[in-house]
Amino acid sequence: MFSNKYIFTYASVMVILVAAILSSASMLLKPYQEANVKAEKIQGILASANVTTDREHAANTYQQHIVEELAVDSEGNVVSRYRNDSLIEGDVRPFDIDIKEALMRNQAIKLGESAEAPLWPVFVLEKDDEKYYIVPVRGVGLWGPIWGNIAFESDFNTIAGATFDHKGETPGLGAEINTSWFEDEFKGKTIFDEQGKFVSVNVVKGGAGENAPHAVDAISGGTITSNGVKDMLLTGLDNYVPYIKKNNNNE
Amino acid sequence: MSNREPLFSAKNRRLLTTPLGKENPITIQVLGICSALAVTVKLEPAFVMTISVIAVLAIGNVLISLLRKTIAPRIRIIVQLVVIASLVILVDQVLKAFVYDVSKQLSVFVGLIITNCIIMGRFEAFAMSNKPWPSFLDGVGNAAGYGIILIIVAFFRELLGSGSIWGYQVVPEVFYDWGYKDNGLMILPPGALIVIGIIIWVQRSRDKSLVEEN
Numbered sequence: 234m235f236s237n238k239y240i241f242t243y244a245s246v247m248v249i250l251v252a253a254i255l256s257s258a259s260m261l262l263k264p265y266q267e268a269n270v271k272a273e274k275i276q277g278i279l280a281s282a283n284v285t286t287d288r289e290h291a292a293n294t295y296q297q298h299i300v301e302e303l304a305v306d307s308e309g310n311v312v313s314r315y316r317n318d319s320l321i322e323g324d325v326r327p328f329d330i331d332i333k334e335a336l337m338r339n340q341a342i343k344l345g346e347s348a349e350a351p352l353w354p355v356f357v358l359e360k361d362d363e364k365y366y367i368v369p370v371r372g373v374g375l376w377g378p379i380w381g382n383i384a385f386e387s388d389f390n391t392i393a394g395a396t397f398d399h400k401g402e403t404p405g406l407g408a409e410i411n412t413s414w415f416e417d418e419f420k421g422k423t424i425f426d427e428q429g430k431f432v433s434v435n436v437v438k439g440g441a442g443e444n445a446p447h448a449v450d451a452i453s454g455g456t457i458t459s460n461g462v463k464d465m466l467l468t469g470l471d472n473y474v475p476y477i478k479k480n481n482n483n484e
Numbered sequence: 485m486s487n488r489e490p491l492f493s494a495k496n497r498r499l500l501t502t503p504l505g506k507e508n509p510i511t512i513q514v515l516g517i518c519s520a521l522a523v524t525v526k527l528e529p530a531f532v533m534t535i536s537v538i539a540v541l542a543i544g545n546v547l548i549s550l551l552r553k554t555i556a557p558r559i560r561i562i563v564q565l566v567v568i569a570s571l572v573i574l575v576d577q578v579l580k581a582f583v584y585d586v587s588k589q590l591s592v593f594v595g596l597i598i599t600n601c602i603i604m605g606r607f608e609a610f611a612m613s614n615k616p617w618p619s620f621l622d623g624v625g626n627a628a629g630y631g632i633i634l635i636i637v638a639f640f641r642e643l644l645g646s647g648s649i650w651g652y653q654v655v656p657e658v659f660y661d662w663g664y665k666d667n668g669l670m671i672l673p674p675g676a677l678i679v680i681g682i683i684i685w686v687q688r689s690r691d692k693s694l695v696e697e698n
Binding site for chain 1: 525554555556557558559562563566570573574577578580581582584645646666668671672
C-alpha cells in the first residue's frame with residue numbers, strides 16, 4: 234500500500250519539519266531560560282549574605298548590593314576587577330567565570346598537565362555598612378553536582394552565611410543541604426585556626442559538638458552528600474587562601 | 485450533519501472516565517510505574533508531571549490520529565516516537581523558560597515522559613485507529629488516570645515522609661517533640677511501590693470484576 238519512495242519521503246519531510254519546529258522553539262525560548270539561570274545564580278550569591286530577592290528583581294538587588302566583583306589567581310593576585318557595570322582591570326568578568334572549569338584546570342595543573350591558570354571569583358557585597366566577601370564553591374554529591382556560595386565577614390575568616398544547592402540528591406536525605414537548618418549551621422564558623430592555618434569547615438558525622446569553631450553536624454542518612462560538602466569546601470576555599478593571606482597582610 | 489455523534493456522547497464520556505478507574509493505566513495496566521515512583525515524593529512535582537503528561541498525551545493522540553491514514557505501518561513506531569519526543573522537548577523547554585523552579589525539580593523526569601509506556605500504548609492502541617476527537621478524549625482520560633494515582637501517591641508520601649502537604653507543614657511540631665518521626669521509607673522509591681500496591685489492593689477488593697480468575 235505504501236511504496237518505499239513514499240516512506241522515505243514521508244520520513245524525510247517529517248524529520249525536517251520537526252527539526253525546524255524544535256530549533257525555532259529553542260531559539261525563541263533561549264533568552265527566557267538564560268535569564269532564569271542567571272537570576273538563580275544571583276539569588277544564590279545574595280542569599281548567602283542573607284539578602285533575599287525574587288527572580289524578577291534579582292538583577293536590581295544585585296547592582297544595589299554587590300559593589301565589586303574580583304577575579305583572583307591561585308597566587309592571590311587580583312587579575313580582574315568589575316565595578317559599576319564595567320571592567321576596570323583584566324579582561325574577564327568575574328561573574329562569568331565557570332567554577333567547574335576552573336576546578337578542572339586546577340586539578341590538571343596539580344597533576345602536572347598543562348592548562349590555562351584558573352581564576353577564582355570573589356563577590357564583594359555591602360549591606361548595612363558591613364562588607365562581605367562571597368565565594369562560590371562547587372563539588373560532587375552522591376548523584377550529581379552540588380554547589381554553593383559562602384559569604385565571609387570582612388576578616389575573610391568568619392562565615393556570615395552559606396547557601397547550597399544540588400542537582401539531584403536524595404530528597405529528605407542528601408537534598409537537605411539546601412535547607413536552612415543545615416545552611417545556618419555554618420554561620421559563625423571560621424576557616425582558619427588560631428595559628429592562621431587553613432582548616433576549612435569540617436562536616437562531621439555523629440555531631441560536631443558544641444562550640445566547635447571549624448565543624449558542623451553532617452546530615453544523618455546523607456553521609457556521601459555531607460562528605461561532598463566537606464570536600465567541596467576544602468578544595469574550593471583552599472584556592473582563595475593565598476588571596477586572603479595577601480589581603481590581610483596589606484591591612 | 486444531523487446524524488453526527490454529539491461531542492460528549494455516552495461513548496465519548498466513557499473514553500474520558502474509564503481510565504480513571506476500571507482501565508487505569510497504573511493500577512490495572514501497570515504502565516508508567518517508573519515515573520510514578522520517581523516524581524511522587526512531593527505533591528507539586530507530581531501535579532506538574534500530571535499536567536505535562538496530559539498535554540503530551542492529548543496533543544500527541546490528536547496528531548497521531550490526524551496522521552493515521554498517512555503513516556505507513558512499517559515506520560509507525562518511529563513516527564510515534566518522533567511525535568512524542570518533539571512534544572516532550574517542547575514541554576521541557578517551555579517549563580524551563582516560564583516555571584523554572586518546577587522544571588528544576590522535575591529535572592530529568594520530563595525527558596523521561598518519552599519513555600512512558602502509557603503514551604506509546606495509547607498511540608498504538610487508540611489513536612492509530614480512531615478519529616481525532618475521541619483520541620483527544622482518550623488521551624486526556626488516560627493521562628488523568630495516570631495523574632490521579634500520581635497525586636494520591638504523592639499525597640501520602642509527602643504526608644508520611646516529610647510531614648507536609650504541598651510544601652506546607654501539617655504535622656504539628658509538638659508531635660516531633662513527643663517522638664514522632666517522618667517515615668524515611670516513604671521518601672525513597674520503595675515507599676511509592678508500597679502505596680501503589682495498597683491502592684491496587686483497595687481497588688480490587690472493591691471491584692471484584694477486576695480480579696482475574698484462577
